[in-house]
Amino acid sequence: MNSVEKLIQQLCPEGVEFKELGELCSISRGRVISKIDLRDNAGIYPVYSSQTANNGELGKISTYDYDGDYLTWTTDGAYAGTIFHRKGKFNITNVCGLIDVKDENILIGFLYYWLSIEAKKHVSYGMGNPKLMSNVMTKILIPLPPLPVQEKIVEILDKFAELEAELEAELEAELEARKKQYAFYREKLFCFNGKESESSNNPARIVYKKLGDVCEIERGKRVVRNQLHTSEGFPVFQNSLTPLGFYDKCNCKGNTTFVIGAGAAGKIGYSYNDFWAADDCYYIICPNNLNSRFLYHCLMNSQSYFNSRVRKASIPRLARVVIERFDIPLPPLSEQERIVSILDRFESLTTSLTEGLPAEIKARRQQYEYYRDRLLTFKRK
Numbered sequence: 001m002n003s004v005e006k007l008i009q010q011l012c013p014e015g016v017e018f019k020e021l022g023e024l025c026s027i028s029r030g031r032v033i034s035k036i037d038l039r040d041n042a043g044i045y046p047v048y049s050s051q052t053a054n055n056g057e058l059g060k061i062s063t064y065d066y067d068g069d070y071l072t073w074t075t076d077g078a079y080a081g082t083i084f085h086r087k088g089k090f091n092i093t094n095v096c097g098l099i100d101v102k103d104e105n106i107l108i109g110f111l112y113y114w115l116s117i118e119a120k121k122h123v124s125y126g127m128g129n130p131k132l133m134s135n136v137m138t139k140i141l142i143p144l145p146p147l148p149v150q151e152k153i154v155e156i157l158d159k160f161a162e163l164e165a166e167l168e169a170e171l172e173a174e175l176e177a178r179k180k181q182y183a184f185y186r187e188k189l190f191c192f193n194g195k196e197s198e199s200s201n202n203p204a205r206i207v208y209k210k211l212g213d214v215c216e217i218e219r220g221k222r223v224v225r226n227q228l229h230t231s232e233g234f235p236v237f238q239n240s241l242t243p244l245g246f247y248d249k250c251n252c253k254g255n256t257t258f259v260i261g262a263g264a265a266g267k268i269g270y271s272y273n274d275f276w277a278a279d280d281c282y283y284i285i286c287p288n289n290l291n292s293r294f295l296y297h298c299l300m301n302s303q304s305y306f307n308s309r310v311r312k313a314s315i316p317r318l319a320r321v322v323i324e325r326f327d328i329p330l331p332p333l334s335e336q337e338r339i340v341s342i343l344d345r346f347e348s349l350t351t352s353l354t355e356g357l358p359a360e361i362k363a364r365r366q367q368y369e370y371y372r373d374r375l376l377t378f379k380r381k
Contacts, residue, residue, distance in 0.1 A: 004152050004375055011146040015379035022138030024103040025111075029075070029134060030065075030092030037061060048084070050077045050095040056084055064089035071099040071112055073119060073132065080130040081120040085112045097134055105144055109154035114142060114376055143378040153375045160368045168361055175353045182346040189339045190301045192329055206331050212324025215295075216285040219261070219320065220277025223247055235271070238278035239263025250274040257296040258283040259306070265318040266306035270296040282323055290328070294336035297343045298328060 021027070033047050043062030051058065056074070067089045074082045076095045085108070092098060099115075101108045118140055123132045145153075192206045211217070223236055228245030235243035239262050252258070254274050260267045262280035270293065277283045286292045299306070309322045331339075 004149065004156070007149045007152055008145065008378075011149060015381040016143045016145045018141045018143050018380055019103075020138060021099070021115075021140045021142055024101065024106055024142060026100040026102055027134050027138055028098045028100075030072075030094050030096045030098065032094045033058070033061070033091060045089050045091060047091045047093065048072060048086070048096055049093040050074045050079060052079045052082055056082075056096075058093065061091065063091070065091045066098065068100075069108055071101075071108065071115065073097045073099070073115070073137065075133060076129065076131055078130065081123040081132045083112060083115045083119055085109070097132075097137060099137075105147070106142065107147065107150045107154060109158070110150035111142065113154065113157050113372060115140070117373065117376060143376075143380070145378060156375060157372055160371060164364050164368050167364055171357050171360060175350070175357055178346075178350045178353055182343075182350050185346060186297060186301045186343055189342060190298060190329070192331070206329050208327045208329050210324060211284070211326040211328045212321075214287060214290060214328060214330070217320060217323055218277070218283050218285065220279050220281040220283060221251060222279040223276060234274055234276050236276045236278055237269060237271075237281045239265075239280045241267050241269045243275075244278065247276045250276050252277050252283045255292050256283050256285070257292050257299065259299070259318065259323055261320070262315055262317045265310045265316040266303070268296065268299045268303065268306070282320060284323075289330060289333065291333060291336040291340060293340045293344070295328065297340060299326070302326065 030048075033049075038047065038059040038061060041061040041063065043060055045062070045064040046060055047058045048056040049058040050056075052074070056072075066086070068087075070086050072084045072086050072092055074080050074095065075097050099111070101111060119132060119137070122136050122140060123130050124136070220237070225245070228236060228247055231246060233246035233248050234250040236245050236247050237258060237260070238244040239260060241260065241264065252271070252275050254272050256271055256275075258269045258271070258277060259282045260269065260280065261282050284292070284295060286295055305326065306318060306322065309318065311317045311319070
């Protein structure tokens, strides 16, 4: 039996009373704060809106509507029902609600954790726009265990939340450090000072040529969307490094570097397997003296070159001529292979961290939610 269960057994063995939120708190809505207001009244006091990014902050203005300890919730949109604990001086827009605790028998921290679970259950998804309005919010039932029980639950969950935040920060910092290390060594390996190789095995002068003079740069062919599959067949690359779908045929052999020409224009891709290049994808056929994987790493090292030459429009585009005019170094194949082996190891490490990070964070959140749900389960009188 844990400490909370012991307190419950001692203080409320027969269960706890439940009351509607409107009986315990004052509930209100924010006001319309436009982008013009944000621009014309810039200041230090945050304005919170319906988003969840950046802790829900839309901007800052020179005045504040609230000063104290409150809960807010998102009333409209994809994040309807999301609960925040706000302290200090701030503002909220008309798509946020405000909860001001008035009853001394409930702690705001306890109410925050309870509503973080319960509020989402009351969101209405009619008409395609999720909503959680004040009249619904006031009717949500809130358990009222004795204050010592509430205090202990808040203490435990605050510690869980703190540890989870620390873990996420550590994992993200580790990933960022690996990315920087990878970029540093990649740049160093492609830095041929005076266009001479730094490798002791290849002191000769390195030849640079225009990519269009060395390789065949081919534009892919359009494929009809209704001919694509969701999983079976060859991946189809169109305007993103994520496959558009899968097709029965391929027009590119594996171990090929490609460049996206529209949409995610300028992004560099590489496929170890056969694939279909659609019409917004340029694939590069290398001669015998150029390793395609070496080319991939070289282009990745020069991503800023392609980014700066993307034509900004409703659909960003990269012209074929930009790829053709890129200067590619041509060290001996043995040197290319040495560079590839180093950078592939760095990329593999970075990729494993990138893929593992969300899974690790998800596992920690599930663990936290499991204990939170257990701690916030009460028998009703």
